[in-house]
Amino acid sequence: MEKIELLAPAGDLEKAKTAILYGADAVYLGGKKFSLRSRASNFDIEDIKAACDFAKKHNSSIHVTVNIIPHESDFEGLKEYLKALEEIGVKAIIVASPSIAVLAKEVASKLEVHLSTQLSITNAKSVDYFNDINPDRVVLARECTIDNIKHITKHLNIKTEAFIHGGMCVNYSGRCTLSNAMTLRDANRGGCAQSCRWKYHLYDADVKISDDDILFSMSSKDLMAVDKIYDMIEANVSSLKIEGRMKSNYYIATVVKTYRKLIDEIYETKSRPSDDRIKYYEKEISKAENRLTSSGFYNGIPTASGHLYGINGAGVTHDFVGLVLDQNNDYTFIQTRNVYSVNDELEVFGPNIDNKRFIVKSILDEADENVKIANRPMSIMKVHIPFKVNKGDMIRRFYP
Amino acid sequence: MYELLSTIFDISDIVKIKKANATGIIIGDKFNGSRLSKPFNNEEIANAVKVAFENNLKVYIKMNKMYDDEELESALDYLKFLKNLNVSNIFYNDPSVFVLAKSLGIEDRLVYDPDTIVTNSYDANYHLKKGIYGVILSKEITKEEMIMISNKVSGNTGVIVHGYLNMSYSKRKLIKNYFEYLNKEYDANNKRSLYLIEQTRIGKMPIIEDEQGTMIFTDYVQESFDEIVELYNNNVKIFIVDGIFLDIEKVIDALIGYSSLLNNISYDKNDYYNKYKDLPLSTGYMEKATNLVK
Numbered sequence: 026m027e028k029i030e031l032l033a034p035a036g037d038l039e040k041a042k043t044a045i046l047y048g049a050d051a052v053y054l055g056g057k058k059f060s061l062r063s064r065a066s067n068f069d070i071e072d073i074k075a076a077c078d079f080a081k082k083h084n085s086s087i088h089v090t091v092n093i094i095p096h097e098s099d100f101e102g103l104k105e106y107l108k109a110l111e112e113i114g115v116k117a118i119i120v121a122s123p124s125i126a127v128l129a130k131e132v133a134s135k136l137e138v139h140l141s142t143q144l145s146i147t148n149a150k151s152v153d154y155f156n157d158i159n160p161d162r163v164v165l166a167r168e169c170t171i172d173n174i175k176h177i178t179k180h181l182n183i184k185t186e187a188f189i190h191g192g193m194c195v196n197y198s199g200r201c202t203l204s205n206a207m208t209l210r211d212a213n214r215g216g217c218a219q220s221c222r223w224k225y226h227l228y229d230a231d232v233k234i235s236d237d238d239i240l241f242s243m244s245s246k247d248l249m250a251v252d253k254i255y256d257m258i259e260a261n262v263s264s265l266k267i268e269g270r271m272k273s274n275y276y277i278a279t280v281v282k283t284y285r286k287l288i289d290e291i292y293e294t295k296s297r298p299s300d301d302r303i304k305y306y307e308k309e310i311s312k313a314e315n316r317l318t319s320s321g322f323y324n325g326i327p328t329a330s331g332h333l334y335g336i337n338g339a340g341v342t343h344d345f346v347g348l349v350l351d352q353n354n355d356y357t358f359i360q361t362r363n364v365y366s367v368n369d370e371l372e373v374f375g376p377n378i379d380n381k382r383f384i385v386k387s388i389l390d391e392a393d394e395n396v397k398i399a400n401r402p403m404s405i406m407k408v409h410i411p412f413k414v415n416k417g418d419m420i421r422r423f424y425p
Numbered sequence: 426m427y428e429l430l431s432t433i434f435d436i437s438d439i440v441k442i443k444k445a446n447a448t449g450i451i452i453g454d455k456f457n458g459s460r461l462s463k464p465f466n467n468e469e470i471a472n473a474v475k476v477a478f479e480n481n482l483k484v485y486i487k488m489n490k491m492y493d494d495e496e497l498e499s500a501l502d503y504l505k506f507l508k509n510l511n512v513s514n515i516f517y518n519d520p521s522v523f524v525l526a527k528s529l530g531i532e533d534r535l536v537y538d539p540d541t542i543v544t545n546s547y548d549a550n551y552h553l554k555k556g557i558y559g560v561i562l563s564k565e566i567t568k569e570e571m572i573m574i575s576n577k578v579s580g581n582t583g584v585i586v587h588g589y590l591n592m593s594y595s596k597r598k599l600i601k602n603y604f605e606y607l608n609k610e611y612d613a614n615n616k617r618s619l620y621l622i623e624q625t626r627i628g629k630m631p632i633i634e635d636e637q638g639t640m641i642f643t644d645y646v647q648e649s650f651d652e653i654v655e656l657y658n659n660n661v662k663i664f665i666v667d668g669i670f671l672d673i674e675k676v677i678d679a680l681i682g683y684s685s686l687l688n689n690i691s692y693d694k695n696d697y698y699n700k701y702k703d704l705p706l707s708t709g710y711m712e713k714a715t716n717l718v719k
Contacts, residue, residue, distance in 0.1 A: 094544050147492065149494055150520075150524045173493055201592065206590075206592050209714075216715070332599075332602055
C-alpha cells in the first residue's frame with residue numbers, strides 16, 4: 026500500500042523549502058493569479074519552478090492552487106498559465122471551477138487535477154458528478170466526520186485528500202459571501218476579509234440577546250487532527266493536508282515535522298498511537314500553534330467547544346528565536362529572529378534533530394563583542410552549542 | 426417566455442401569487458430544503474402541487490441541502506415522491522442530487538442553485554451540459570456579468586431578483602453553540618426574528634438556524650426593478666422572488682411590479698419604495714462589482 030502523503034502549505038519559496046526539508050511529501054502553493062489567499066506572498070512562475078526543482082531534488086512535489094471561482098473576465102491567460110505549470114514540473118493543480126479542471130485536462134494533461142474543498146464534497150455520490158472531468162483526486166469537505174470519510178473512501182476509486190490541521194472556514198467552503206457583502210472583497214477570488222471572525226450583536230425582534238462582554242462570533246477554532254491520523258491511514262485517505270499558506274516558516278517547520286514523525290511512527294508500529302504519544306505530538310504542535318484547536322467535524326458537528334468567543338489566541342509555548350546558519354568547532358552562527366539572553370535554556374529542532382536543549386553561556390555579536398542579549402532581528406550571533414547542529418535547524422525558547 | 430417564481434408562506438398564497446402574475450411557486454420541506462419562507466411537510470407539498478397545477482403554475486422544489494452518504498437514501502425517496510407528484514423542477518445544491526435524479530430519469534427537471542460559484546459561462550455550461558433544466562447565477566456578480574453569461578450558455582439561466590440574499594451556509598448550529606458557551610437556554614430553531622449587527626456597523630442581517638445549520642442573509646433586500654427587463658432581453662429566463670423574512674403583501678407587490686415590467690406595462694419602482702419605506706431595498710451586486718483584494 027502506498028504511504029499516505031503529507032501535504033504542506035507554503036506562502037513563499039523559503040517556506041516551501043522548509044516544508045520539504047522538515048518532511049512534507051508535497052507542498053501546495055498559490056501563483057499570483059487564479060488562486061485564493063491573495064494576501065499570502067504568492068509565487069511567480071520562476072519561484073514555482075525553483076520550488077519544483079528543489080522538490081524534485083528532495084523527492085517531493087509541488088501542487089499549485091488554481092482555486093478561484095472565476096468571473097467571466099478571470100480566464101485571460103489561464104491556458105498559458107496551465108501549460109507553463111505543466112512545463113516547469115508542477116505535479117498537480119487544485120481546482121474549484123469545473124471548467125478550469127476541464128481546460129487543464131485538455132491543455133496540460135500531465136498535470137493532475139485535484140478537486141478543491143471549495144466544491145464541498147461531503148459524500149461519495151457527489152464525486153460521480155465530476156466523473157466527466159476524470160479528476161485525479163478530490164479534497165473532501167471539512168464538514169466530513171471520520172465516519173463520512175471512511176464511507177467515501179470505501180466507495181470511491183479515486184484518491185482523496187483530507188485536512189488535518191489549520192484554519193477552518195465556519196461555512197461550507199465557497200458558499201460564503203460575508204466578505205463580499207460586508208467589504209466588497211470577493212471571498213471566492215482571494216479577497217476573503219474573514220468577516221466570520223468579527224464580533225456581532227445578536228437580536229431577537231429588536232431585543233438584544235447577545236452578551237455585551239462576549240459578543241456573538243462565528244470564529245472556529247483551528248483544526249488539529251493528531252488523534253485522527255491513524256483513522257485516516259486506516260480509511261485509505263491518500264493525502265493529509267495542513268492548512269496555512271500565510272503561516273510562518275517556524276510554524277510550518279514545527280507542524281510538518283510533528284505530523285511527519287507521527288505518520289512515520291504509525292507506519293513503523295502498525296498500530297494506533299497510545300494516548301501518551303498523542304499527548305506528546307499535541308504538545309509538539311503547541312510549540313508553534315497560536316490559536317486554540319479542536320477536532321473540527323471529525324467527531325461530529327462542532328459544539329460550543331469548537332468555537333472561539335472573546336479570545337483568539339492559545340498562547341504558544343515556544344518562541345522561534347534563531348535560525349542556524351553554520352557551525353564550527355567553537356561556535357554556531359545563529360541568525361536572530363527573536364530575543365534571547367545569556368543563561369537562557371534554548372531548544373534546537375530540525376529535520377534531523379529532535380528538541381535538544383542547551384544553555385546559552387555567552388553570545389558574540391557581529392563585531393565579536395560579548396553581549397548579554399541577542400535582540401537585533403536578522404543579526405548573526407555566535408553562540409556555543411555543545412552538540413552538532415545543521416544549517417537550517419531552528420532554535421526556540423520555551424516557557425517552563 | 427420568462428418564468429417568474431415566488432416562495433409562499435401558506436398554500437392559500439398560491440392563488441394570490443397567481444393573481445400577481447407569478448408563473449410558479451417555490452416550496453420545500455425542512456429536511457431536504459433550507460432557508461425556506463416556510464417549510465412544508467409532504468402532505469402539504471402534495472396539496473400545494475395540486476393547487477398550483479389547478480392554477481396553471483409550475484412547482485419548483487428546493488432541495489438545497491448538502492447531504493452525507495447516510496442521508497442519500499432518504500434523498501432518493503424524496504426524489505421518488507417528487508417524481509410521483511410530477512413536480513416541474515427541483516433546485517439542487519449538492520451534486521449527489523443530480524446523480525440520484527438521473528437514476529430516476531428526472532435530471533432534466535433539475536436546476537443547479539448552489540447560491541454561489543456559478544459566476545461564469547464556462548462553469549454554467551459545464552452543469553447545463555449534463556442535461557439539467559437550468560442554473561441559477563450567483564448573486565454576487567454584476568448585471569453585466571449575468572448578461573454575458575446568459576448570452577453565452579446553452580440552456581436556461583435564472584436570477585434572484587427580489588428578497589434577502591443568503592450570504593453563508595454553515596453546517597454548525599452557531600446560535601445554539603453561542604448560548605451553550607454563555608451557559609444560557611435559548612431555542613433558536615427556525616426562528617425568523619433573529620438578526621445580527623456587526624459591532625462597528627448598523628446593518629441588520631437576518632440569521633436562521635434550522636435542521637441544516639445556520640444561514641446569514643444580507644442586511645438589504647435585493648430589488649431589480651430597473652434590471653429585470655434587460656436581463657430578460659439577454660436570455661435570462663427564470664426570475665425568483667424570495668419572500669424569506671418578508672410577508673406575502675411585499676411579495677405580491679414585487680410580483681406585480683416585475684410582471685408588469687416584463688410585459689411592457691409601465692411600473693414605477695418608487696411605488697414599492699414609498700410603500701415599504703422601512704425596507705432596506707438595494708440593487709445589491711447588480712450595479713456594484715466586488716474586488717479581488719483589500
